[in-house]
Amino acid sequence: MSEITKQTIACPKCGKMIPIDVWDSIDIPYDIEQKEKVLKNTFFKATCEDCKISFPIAYKCLYNDMEQKFLIWLAPRLEEEEKAEVAEYNEKLKTDNRLRLAQGGYTYRIVRNDNELREKVLIFDEGLDDRYIETMKLVYVPAFKKNIAKDSKILGLYFDKKSSGEGYQWVLIFDNKKPVIADINMDIYEDMKDKLHDLVEEKTGEGFIQISAPWAMDVMTTRMDGMQTPEQ
């Protein structure tokens, strides 16, 4: 069951104190309305009644999909104390048979912001594997940098469903211009699954892990290193 704490935060524009609900977890199937808000990117936002602006609110929250069996730890700050908490949980997963049994078949992820959380929920809802989505991003990024991001910095690259409901797209977030949308060729995803399977499994640690750009980079560099080794 989710625990909701009442808090107040100051509007960044006018300073008015705004009451907010802080959820310690979002539990699916119970909190389906909250899931919709996560998908619409409105859950971790507050609105000031006076100046009508909407602004992000970041706090630790656990997204638990009990039906599809995935747990996502939203950790906007991820400081020492929280890292220790993650390590402790992962250790417990290794040793506590009761916990292992209760959460058998679960996938665990750590994300750093609401966009990443939304992306993971979308990916898992589609029955896709986020590990190959992350490695696929590395294939696209050089082309995006060359063709779209000439005078801008790419701040984020997110997997998304097309609004038509058919097929997938990338959403590129920039520092100085509006987001750009680009088609995803899912043949590349299938190709990644074929070619990287063993390595990806090997690089996936137990318990809560961050599957993001640095992780994907590590997979791809290991693969390149492996390919450069001359065969006996």
Ligand SMILES: [Zn+2]
């Ligand atoms: Zn305000």
